Amino acid sequence: MTASILSNNPPALQRKTTTARVVDLLRDQILSGALPEGIQLRQEKLAAELGVSRVPIREALHQLEAEGLVRQESHKGAVVSGLSIDDLEETYEIRARLETWLLELSMPLMTAQHYQQAEEILAQIAEDQQDENWSSLNWAFHAALYAPANRPQTLALIRKLYLNAYRHFPLPIRLTGGRERMNREHQLLLDLCRAGDIERAKDHLEQHILMGARHLISRLKALRRREGAPE
Amino acid sequence: MTASILSNNPPALQRKTTTARVVDLLRDQILSGALPEGIQLRQEKLAAELGVSRVPIREALHQLEAEGLVRQESHKGAVVSGLSIDDLEETYEIRARLETWLLELSMPLMTAQHYQQAEEILAQIAEDQQDENWSSLNWAFHAALYAPANRPQTLALIRKLYLNAYRHFPLPIRLTGGRERMNREHQLLLDLCRAGDIERAKDHLEQHILMGARHLISRLKALRRREGAPE
DNA sequence: GTAATGGAAATTGGATCCAATATCCAATCT
């Protein structure tokens, strides 16, 4: 390839700096799993592939390190970081706490329009037969439920946890409980919201999140066992 | 001054990279309030003061940007970021949620040793007449209560929120409710833990956090009103 | 007098060059 996966320069104005675009690109690749956990990120290689010098690469790596997506050691370079099983479990517990809270704040403020919007996202999920956009649609559904709570920082935090937890898994593993169960749970959650039953909705959401975590973790454990002792 | 606030090189080995030390230094200065919200960070000036080239400065700024401590715009440089009042309030709400949760997990696992440790921190706070270490001791007390829960990620997250919220205020403002009230609340919280009364302990902790937020915010509002419209 | 314009100075962004450290492999010693 010639120069530049990056050079999709917006025709009119190129507002973003090279470093920022490198950050965005690498973040996408990591969160999507294209750059899997544990892989070495060589500065020169990346620079060549993206058609830039090493400087923006280095600045990008520092930024990603602060975001927790890569780890760097002094003269050894950058590696895409992973999550231990304990970390993963904890991440889901935090999500369960914060999401049930946002739902509680949100429910009294929900209007027909909100229900409508959530319903549409569920319809999109149903249409998405190949699950190409499953992850982002799933997030969109959750986010739609919490929107009325108007807690942008919390929402951003949860989103970060969500993406960071999911990224490690190839798609088949993410849909642990099966599409149908997921869809049923989402629909039930939305129905409980419509009914205004805050307690049951919270309980259900908590189960939804923690069950997902449990399935994911058991699959992951099995996977890692099969692979022997992955360093 | 000659070269280098940084050059406290550990006599034996200098393990850390220059960039990392710049990050640590700037983070400390920002979180301690030495570099106040809104101040411009000129790369060349910093480089000269620290006795290094601009490269590690730039990498450090990118890292701090990812941590949310500074904001950068394309050719305009870096500015120490602030929190809006809404953001501040939200931060405290998140803390209230997560900390009451950790306390709930923690309490059944607490032993005499944990009580002892917390008590010692309270003693240190009492001794610290000038409140030099008030902020870190206050955090240490909270962290000590949550230690048995064994949720390192959550604890790190809360700590980050804590520091990021407090940094904007000069010390007198932080101790909004007055030393005595703070100490009384801490002592009561610890007593409730000893008594094993989870519900009351959680309630009290929540009030402790949210009241602190309310006082802080009202003081801050007054302060900003007095200053006219600070950009 | 005020607004607009042009250009110099200041500042950031990116590339290249050099130094420091780590890694790898062959030669040597036990």
Place this chain on the structure above:
DNA sequence: AGATTGGATATTGGATCCAATTTCCATTAC
């Protein structure tokens, strides 16, 4: 043979140099 050492190679870290953008101020037009 296996461990160890020494040096070549690869890779990262830091400094300097150049280009691009913004900021500021003086000049000009109205």
